[in-house]
Amino acid sequence: MSRSLTRLIEQLTNLPGIGVRSAERISRYILRMSIEDTRKLTQSILEARQNIGFCTRCGNLTEEGLCSICSNPSRIQNQICVVEEAFDIPVIERSGVYSGLYHVLGGVLSPLEDVSPAQLRISELLERLEMEEVKEIILATSATTEGEATATYIAKELARTGIRVTRIARGIPIGSDLGLADEVTISKALRGRENITGGAAD
Ligand SMILES: [Zn+2]
Numbered sequence: 001m002s003r004s005l006t007r008l009i010e011q012l013t014n015l016p017g018i019g020v021r022s023a024e025r026i027s028r029y030i031l032r033m034s035i036e037d038t039r040k041l042t043q044s045i046l047e048a049r050q051n052i053g054f055c056t057r058c059g060n061l062t063e064e065g066l067c068s069i070c071s072n073p074s075r076i077q078n079q080i081c082v083v084e085e086a087f088d089i090p091v092i093e094r095s096g097v098y099s100g101l102y103h104v105l106g107g108v109l110s111p112l113e114d115v116s117p118a119q120l121r122i123s124e125l126l127e128r129l130e131m132e133e134v135k136e137i138i139l140a141t142s143a144t145t146e147g148e149a150t151a152t153y154i155a156k157e158l159a160r161t162g163i164r165v166t167r168i169a170r171g172i173p174i175g176s177d178l179g180l181a182d183e184v185t186i187s188k189a190l191r192g193r194e195n196i197t198g199g200a201a202d
Contacts, residue, residue, distance in 0.1 A: 005031075054086075057128070059104030059121050061086045069102060076100040078135040082125065082154065084108055084142060092140065095186040100138075103128065108146040109153055122154060129161055136164045138193055143170055155196045166193040 005027060012023035030038060054060070055067035062068065069075055069089070079100030083089060086104050105120045128134070137158055141147035151167055158165050169192030 054104075058102045059086065059106060059124070060089055060102060074099075078133055079138065080125075080128070080134055080136070081138040081140050083140050084147065084150075088140065091183075092186055092190070095183045095190065097187040097190050100136075105141070105150070108141060108144070108150045110146045117153060120150070122157065125154070126157065126161075129158075129163065134163055136166060138190070139165065139167045139196070140190075159197050165196040167196055168193050 008027050008030070009020065009023040012018050012026055013020055018026070030041075033041075051063050052061050053063070055062045055070055056065050057070045058067060060067035060069060064071070076099050080103050081092065081098060081100055082103045082105060083092070084105055084107060089102050089104070092098050092102075103121065103125050105122065105125075107115055107120055109115055109117060109120065125137075129137075137154075139151040139154060141150045155165050155167070168189040170189075
């Protein structure tokens with residue numbers, strides 16, 4: 001096998017979910033692509049990597065300082081939906097039932113993987129609550145053991161603020177990521193959210 005091909009396959013297998021077989025299949029496809037299409041593909045990967053950063057307020061992905069949601073004045077400003085990853089935001093957006101703001105944690109608490117509260121953007125959330133007038137925090141971490149533990153931890157941290165804290169309903173099957181849930185499930189989960197602390201339910 002040529003050295004370039006070996007190297008391409010090697011790079012592809014570094015990606016999640018791509019084994020040697022898949023890497024070989026993708027390589028075969030790439031070798032049949034035009035140079036122009038190949039350039040577009042590599043250019044878009046490079047551009048995404050170079051241009052996309054994190055919103056300074058919520059942690060969403062953005063090419064500006066503030067993301068498109070934080071900089072949109074028509075969003076409900078006193079509701080924050082707390083999610084694990086920025087990729088959960090488009091999933092909730094597609095459900096069309098939520099028009100508040102977000103806060104990205106950047107993961108979940110996991111003793112096994114050595115993820116402690118300090119590694120998540122929890123202190124940033126508490127700081128936001130001092131600056132912004134927030135009426136409700138919706139905890140939308142996934143229904144996994146780690147997701148539940150993270151929601152419980154944050155609810156406890158928020159208890160002293162007196163802000164209403166809710167948890168999305170368990171419409172999402174246990175163990176599945178929010179990112180994999182469909183729009184109907186997400187909208188049911190959001191509409192059926194339950195009070196944990198503070199305030200009165202709608
Ligand atoms: Zn933002």
